[in-house]
Amino acid sequence: MNWRFYKLALSMTHIEAIGRQLALKGYSADYVEVRLEESQTSRITYRGRELESIGKTSAIGGNVRALVRGGWGFVSFNNLDKLPGTVELAVKQAQFVGNEESQLAPVEPVVDTVSSQEKNPVAMPLAEKKQLLDEYNDIIWHTPRLQTSIISYDDSHKKVIFLNSSGSYIEQERSGITLRLTAVATEGSEVQQVGLNLGSSGDFSQIKGLHHQIEQMAQRAVELLSAPQVKGGEYTVVLDPVLAGVFVHEAFGHLSEADFVYENDRLREIMVLGKKFGGAELNIVDTATIPGLRGSYKYDDEGVPATKTYLIWEGKLVGRLHSRETAAKMKEKPTGNARAINYRYPPIVRMTNTYIEPRAASFDDIISDIKEGVYAKNWYGGMTSMEMFTFSAGEACMIRNGKLAETLRPVVLTGNVFTTLNNIDAIGNDLEMNQGGGCGKGVQSPLPVANGSPHIRIHHCLVGGR
Amino acid sequence: MENILTQAKRVAEEAEVFTVSSEETPVQFEANRLKHIQSKQSTSVALRIIRQGKIGYATTTELGDTQNLVNNAVETAQFGMTARFELPSLTAYPKVDIFDPDVESIPVEEMVKLGEELITTVRGHTSDIVCEAGVTKSLISVHIINSRGGQANYKESIFSLGIEGHLIRDTDMLFVGESQSSCHPLLEPKAVAEVVLQQLELAKNRASIPTKSVPVIFTPMGVACALIPPLMTAFNGKIVLEGASPIGSKLGQPVFDEKLWLWDDSTLAYRPESRPCDDEGIPSQRTPLIEKGTVANFLYDLQTAALAHTRSTGNGSRNRGGLPAPAPSAFIIAPGNTTFDEMVNDIKEGLVVEYLMGATQGNILGGDFSGNVLLGYKVESGKIVGRVKDTMVSGNVYQLLKQITAIGSDVKWVGSFLNTPSIYCPSLSVASK
Ligand SMILES: [Zn+2]
Numbered sequence: 001m002n003w004r005f006y007k008l009a010l011s012m013t014h015i016e017a018i019g020r021q022l023a024l025k026g027y028s029a030d031y032v033e034v035r036l037e038e039s040q041t042s043r044i045t046y047r048g049r050e051l052e053s054i055g056k057t058s059a060i061g062g063n064v065r066a067l068v069r070g071g072w073g074f075v076s077f078n079n080l081d082k083l084p085g086t087v088e089l090a091v092k093q094a095q096f097v098g099n100e101e102s103q104l105a106p107v108e109p110v111v112d113t114v115s116s117q118e119k120n121p122v123a124m125p126l127a128e129k130k131q132l133l134d135e136y137n138d139i140i141w142h143t144p145r146l147q148t149s150i151i152s153y154d155d156s157h158k159k160v161i162f163l164n165s166s167g168s169y170i171e172q173e174r175s176g177i178t179l180r181l182t183a184v185a186t187e188g189s190e191v192q193q194v195g196l197n198l199g200s201s202g203d204f205s206q207i208k209g210l211h212h213q214i215e216q217m218a219q220r221a222v223e224l225l226s227a228p229q230v231k232g233g234e235y236t237v238v239l240d241p242v243l244a245g246v247f248v249h250e251a252f253g254h255l256s257e258a259d260f261v262y263e264n265d266r267l268r269e270i271m272v273l274g275k276k277f278g279g280a281e282l283n284i285v286d287t288a289t290i291p292g293l294r295g296s297y298k299y300d301d302e303g304v305p306a307t308k309t310y311l312i313w314e315g316k317l318v319g320r321l322h323s324r325e326t327a328a329k330m331k332e333k334p335t336g337n338a339r340a341i342n343y344r345y346p347p348i349v350r351m352t353n354t355y356i357e358p359r360a361a362s363f364d365d366i367i368s369d370i371k372e373g374v375y376a377k378n379w380y381g382g383m384t385s386m387e388m389f390t391f392s393a394g395e396a397c398m399i400r401n402g403k404l405a406e407t408l409r410p411v412v413l414t415g416n417v418f419t420t421l422n423n424i425d426a427i428g429n430d431l432e433m434n435q436g437g438g439c440g441k442g443v444q445s446p447l448p449v450a451n452g453s454p455h456i457r458i459h460h461c462l463v464g465g466r
Numbered sequence: 467m468e469n470i471l472t473q474a475k476r477v478a479e480e481a482e483v484f485t486v487s488s489e490e491t492p493v494q495f496e497a498n499r500l501k502h503i504q505s506k507q508s509t510s511v512a513l514r515i516i517r518q519g520k521i522g523y524a525t526t527t528e529l530g531d532t533q534n535l536v537n538n539a540v541e542t543a544q545f546g547m548t549a550r551f552e553l554p555s556l557t558a559y560p561k562v563d564i565f566d567p568d569v570e571s572i573p574v575e576e577m578v579k580l581g582e583e584l585i586t587t588v589r590g591h592t593s594d595i596v597c598e599a600g601v602t603k604s605l606i607s608v609h610i611i612n613s614r615g616g617q618a619n620y621k622e623s624i625f626s627l628g629i630e631g632h633l634i635r636d637t638d639m640l641f642v643g644e645s646q647s648s649c650h651p652l653l654e655p656k657a658v659a660e661v662v663l664q665q666l667e668l669a670k671n672r673a674s675i676p677t678k679s680v681p682v683i684f685t686p687m688g689v690a691c692a693l694i695p696p697l698m699t700a701f702n703g704k705i706v707l708e709g710a711s712p713i714g715s716k717l718g719q720p721v722f723d724e725k726l727w728l729w730d731d732s733t734l735a736y737r738p739e740s741r742p743c744d745d746e747g748i749p750s751q752r753t754p755l756i757e758k759g760t761v762a763n764f765l766y767d768l769q770t771a772a773l774a775h776t777r778s779t780g781n782g783s784r785n786r787g788g789l790p791a792p793a794p795s796a797f798i799i800a801p802g803n804t805t806f807d808e809m810v811n812d813i814k815e816g817l818v819v820e821y822l823m824g825a826t827q828g829n830i831l832g833g834d835f836s837g838n839v840l841l842g843y844k845v846e847s848g849k850i851v852g853r854v855k856d857t858m859v860s861g862n863v864y865q866l867l868k869q870i871t872a873i874g875s876d877v878k879w880v881g882s883f884l885n886t887p888s889i890y891c892p893s894l895s896v897a898s899k
Contacts, residue, residue, distance in 0.1 A: 390824030
């Protein structure tokens, strides 16, 4: 073991200074990588009339990941002084685990510096952020019969340094903003809530000027108090772009993550490329290459360049999302989808910005021939177990004889990936991306992603209700 | 730490420094074999100050960077909420045993063996199942000091053992799983595997249930998925104070079936959610929440308690590193005297709900839940006949728990946050394909 490490004379733990001095060649490992991260966040929450909490955080930390004969070792830390010993520990762990051949898809080493496209939102004066939130909270509180409001605003800025034993050295900066607003209306022991989730990759102006939307949101919470619950059963369902985005993420996105599939022979048979999942109009894409979206980046957390990946093309499975390891083991090309929420976790296969491509149908075309159906909008959440998935709408109404009819309480929809995508029989022309979501997988949550879709129609969709 | 407190006191009337450091060693198995050994060290410091009567807050992972931490706290205090509480002075804490030195000394080799045994046992029952397993040991130490002389210090050990099995037949997928945790080492993987084997047995056959209302048994896991999330919200003192809890105005009133008793308890020996004091240095306690169906208490931290003119119940929690806010520690539901088999025998046509997916995505505040029965069984003429699929159930927690047919004698820990028996309710809406 003839590793080299130059300990810094500086006591300052500046990640650039450390990263540039670190050499990862010469360890008895098939592969070693180090990620170092510096981050700042600020967070403001309101519960009710008043600001509830405001805080700022700063963090510095890193990790080492090593691969030996197919086994992985991983060490994360806040204390950067012990870095050389940490590399050895990760290698030793990997040696203990490994007993086969290491497989990583080849990637050209990259040396690059990527600075953030946006201003650092954490550095903006807190007063400016608070003023906007005060305005939004006032609107909610001016709505008659409204009980309370919940608002949470988060922003972050981080710098990540990635280096590996193949000679890559990448510095990347990223920013993010999320804003969640909830209006709560009550009557007796009835409680109803409506929420709005927004986000941006650091541009504060994208969460400005929402006054009218927030006013509508608060009014809807009050309306729900007198709305009926849908009768449970199968319906023709129309999803708005926000909810259809959640649908595509849950119904198909997670199943296309290759780490679910690559070591499971049965799943590999089921998820064979070319298999038909939907109709000829259906195209599903995941890409981190669109500037300004929360799921975008230039390189993933294994230093692989971002790509645009068609998951479904004309209804057929044509691709999936990979890390270097899953790509090698499935003999496919790496897609740059290995991501970690922060330095405490190793990268795993994740989505970025996932959407259904638009087609020709207008909203009227989509609903005009529905006798009785459900129009489901907005987003509460979604979950998947691969085969089965659920996603819930924040708002809903009945569709009767081709027209939008009475408002319903929020609905939960469920489906089966092998039938539901096939049941999509209309795709709209109005693609919109939603930036308010965060994705969870295992313990790594929330990861910034964006989802999108035009309006879509699904027949025979199971809706829960009483 | 003392040094942060000293600097903070120069610019603020009151200050509190909370430090937590942890060392965690997860051993992970994927696709039936050992895949990953990890070791995670982390330290963070949180500073809360009261400056000109207002609360300021900042955290950092850099112990050396005191000035930046204090500056950030001062900056946020300009806009912070007015502090209504007093930090606790030096307090005596209950003795709560949560540290077992044996956890630290378990070698990684033995953790690997435990995981292997877990997987071998499950695959011995069903050879084509694909398992993921995890064996983790953690050591956590917490240190709190404040400007009123309050001080708390404790160490905790946690050991956990879990497995998830994934069985595919054609395009049908079955998920089974179990995990257990304790402050002691868990050296009996058979006990964890046994739960999974039982799930596999019950799910062997398929059954279907029509769209209608039927009697339902929530197993402990089912209780955790469907019924507990709304209750955890409803008993939160902050939600009560805002007027958004459906039971907020019902203190002392019978809201639930009189068979139902519920506590929040952070004093149970060797349980991962236990501790001598909460994250503000308030002594831990056992707080009755439902007594004989009647709403008995809500959960408070210092600030919320002061606003509500009551006392903290020792539930101040710094979830996700933020300011303390009320949060449950562990919910305990008292067992009844009906066995699980007796409940099943009582049902002509009904459902056993073991795992509900998506149940927390609805109007939790109002108590509504709706989810896909990811793991659940059909009951016919007093017998479990098979697993149901493509089935959704919907209900409202307050309506369901108003009239309970029976509470089981089969108490069990679900994760580390809930100890509950099965609960048998007369009617739940089912929608199926
Ligand atoms: Zn997700």
